[in-house]
Amino acid sequence: MKLYNYFRSSASFRVRIALNLKGLSYEYLPVHLAKGEHRRAEFTSLSSEGLVPLLELDNGQRITQSMAIIEYLEETHPQSALLPADAIGRARVRALAQLIACEVHPLNNLRVLKYLTHELAQNEAAKNSWYRHWVALGLQAFEARLAEAPATFSHGETPTLADCCLVPQIFNAQRFDCDLSAYPRTMAVFEACMKLDAFQKAQPSACPDAEK
Amino acid sequence: MKLYNYFRSSASFRVRIALNLKGLSYEYLPVHLAKGEHRRAEFTSLSSEGLVPLLELDNGQRITQSMAIIEYLEETHPQSALLPADAIGRARVRALAQLIACEVHPLNNLRVLKYLTHELAQNEAAKNSWYRHWVALGLQAFEARLAEAPATFSHGETPTLADCCLVPQIFNAQRFDCDLSAYPRTMAVFEACMKLDAFQKAQPSACPDAEK
Structure with a gap:
């Protein structure tokens, strides 16, 4: 592949x-x-x-x-398996993944930030506020959902599709200096993921095209 | 339910x-x-x-x-079934659905348009340009993907998850007066869907809480 x-x-x-x-x-x-x-x-x-x-x-x-x-x-x-065996569990994992992939990330990717800067003539501060606004809304919801069923990972004791979506979002949030102190459960899941080689080796700085 | x-x-x-x-x-x-x-x-x-x-x-x-x-x-x-039987077909249907659900809709929903108006002080024209920009980008890609495997619906001869996502997006695009003339394949799929009761009965104007 x-x-x-x-x-x-x-x-x-x-x-x-x-x-x-x-x-x-x-x-x-x-x-x-x-x-x-x-x-x-x-x-x-x-x-x-x-x-x-x-x-x-x-x-x-x-x-x-x-x-x-x-x-x-x-x-x-x-x-x-990146999805649980039961249909309700799979629905929860997909919903957590989509909470990042449909509610947060689309608003904060490169082409959107460029539109804010160029077409809407927003300055750096306004762009950063936009970025942090959607991260905060999304992670508040993510944190609340983790409290429903606390576990090592977003759902249960092995990583799932939800963790595949969460970890890159946290990397991005850190790049934009978002305050993540209000999301202790989410950050504990992030730390658990980053103990695994699969996540370590996938991170941007480990990629062949990485730039400083 | x-x-x-x-x-x-x-x-x-x-x-x-x-x-x-x-x-x-x-x-x-x-x-x-x-x-x-x-x-x-x-x-x-x-x-x-x-x-x-x-x-x-x-x-x-x-x-x-x-x-x-x-x-x-x-x-x-x-x-x-709203997903085809083969894994590649399912991947194509999910990708078409996500092209709408992850690339277009998140940028154009109510809370985002409110942020543009209130926090970024954008006027109606700028908000409409924003709306139409993301619709055009998404539908150009959708139209190109339909050309890969022309059919009555987005994928094949029965409606799928992709059509469940496409039709509401077209309704919204029409509400915002987007020019849809550049997407004949997409609009033909939309028309095919709207011939079905399942789509007709789900449309906003048919809902119990509908407003004019």
Whole structure:
């Protein structure tokens, strides 16, 4: 498998974690988002969405969207399950993942921040307030949901899709100096994840295209 | 089952479509987002996220996040399947759904538009440009993906999770006067969906809490 991705892309980071948790090897193909490589024909000919991550299977079939990729990996490589066995548990894990992937991350990714700066002429302070606002709303909800069923990871005693989404979001929040002190359960889950090689090896600074 | 929802909420609309397609009856419990009812204790005591849709099962268990709810319905009521039988097909349907649910809708929902108006002091024109920008980006990608495998619905000859996400997005785009002429394949899928009772009966104007 080949993974088209970018060291700093949260959505790419989610897939790297899932691949590592499942012990699946892959070829890392960097697409430099900040330089606009995702908008070049070499890449858009592979994926009309022009987004990373993009997973290319050995037979050439391609899958987009990080959560669709992870669900595919889960179905085709069930070992080290990233979803619980029961339907209600799976619904809770997917909801926690989507709380990050549908409520927080889409508002804070690179293209949105660029729109705020360029089209809406917002300064750095306004951009940072925007960023921190959506992180705070999302993590407040995430923290409250963790209190429903406290465990080592977001759901239970092994990492799931929810943790694949949470950890990149925390990395990003730290990059934007968000105050995370109000989310002790969430941060304990983050720390538990970061004790695992699968998460350590997926982090931006460990990627071949990492920049300081 | 009880569905806490709001007639104009796209995410609620997705779940109403899925319930109708599967022929599942449910009690409709309105939560008036524009009046802030989702932030009142009566509702946040049920869901710390304070978001609709919220599905409450007959045993009292509650599920949040529209796509997690639909995946749960799919697992527990497999009739009228909303995901194809093959893993690659499922990945494509989920990716199409997430193209709407993770790339377009989160940028254009009510709380984001309110932030643009209040915190960022943007006028109506700037808000509409923002709205139309993300719709155009998302639908361009959606249209290109439909061209990969033209069919009556987004994927194949029966409606899927992708259609549950697409149709509410088109309703919203029409409300904001987006120009949809560049997306003929997407609009043909929309029209095919709207020929079905399941979609007709789920639309905002058919809801018990509908307003003009």
